[in-house]
Amino acid sequence: AKFIKSETKISGLPKADKPEYAFIGRSNVGKSSLINMLTGQKKLAKISSKPGKTQLINHFLINDTWYLVDLPGYGWAKVSKTKKIDWNIMINDYISNRGNLLCLFVLIDIRLDVQDIDLEFMNDLILKGVPFARIFTKADKLSKNKAQSMVARHNKYLKKHWEELPPTFITSSETGYGREEVINYIEELNSL
Ligand code: GDP
Numbered sequence: 001a002k003f004i005k006s007e008t009k010i011s012g013l014p015k016a017d018k019p020e021y022a023f024i025g026r027s028n029v030g031k032s033s034l035i036n037m038l039t040g041q042k043k044l045a046k047i048s049s050k051p052g053k054t055q056l057i058n059h060f061l062i063n064d065t066w067y068l069v070d071l072p073g074y075g076w077a078k079v080s081k082t083k084k085i086d087w088n089i090m091i092n093d094y095i096s097n098r099g100n101l102l103c104l105f106v107l108i109d110i111r112l113d114v115q116d117i118d119l120e121f122m123n124d125l126i127l128k129g130v131p132f133a134r135i136f137t138k139a140d141k142l143s144k145n146k147a148q149s150m151v152a153r154h155n156k157y158l159k160k161h162w163e164e165l166p167p168t169f170i171t172s173s174e175t176g177y178g179r180e181e182v183i184n185y186i187e188e189l190n191s192l
Helices: 031-039 081-097 116-128 144-159 179-190
Strands: 002-007 020-025 057-062 066-070 101-109 132-137 168-170
Touching (some): 020 031, 031 066, 031 179, 081 101, 101 116, 101 179, 144 168, 168 179
Parallel strands (some): 020 066, 101 132
Antiparallel strands (some): 002 057, 057 066
């Protein structure tokens, strides 16, 4: 993995000439940890970046073939209204116009039931036709049975709202669980 750049404006992003995969989720969901786990680089993404900091779109180039994108998270309790609006404009612009975005991974803390803010975000992706998948994080915090039953609860709830469920992964950045599945999925899309 090679760091390419941090941007605040869509116009400044690297040329959209390679497949791209972005990661997003509520603050503290484990996004930085997951990116580091997937790339095998402990300090690539910064763990727990504080709210109020400039919200950046970070591009990393993987194996010279695809972009991994760390998007600013949502759901910070203490972020100002202006910052929330800025986030909305930037993310909306990014997901609506990034033609090489093959999948947006939405991260979900496996210990929690469906959160309104995640549902709202994913509903918007469906409306906009943005391809996305769910990644449940922190699976090591639950037993295997409990983890599976949490995913089943999410699915049962979402099936009331959606016609079909998106691809779903269960991961732990602590143990590396689910790494292969996510990487294989990306490589599968890369080869299409
Ligand atoms: P971000 O704000 O979404 O980037 O979240 P971070 O990656 O900074 O993680 C937030 C907190 O959750 C940190 O204290 C991490 O150590 C912890 N964390 C993240 N992923 C995991 C995981 O898979 N297992 C466990 N046990 N803790 C995790």
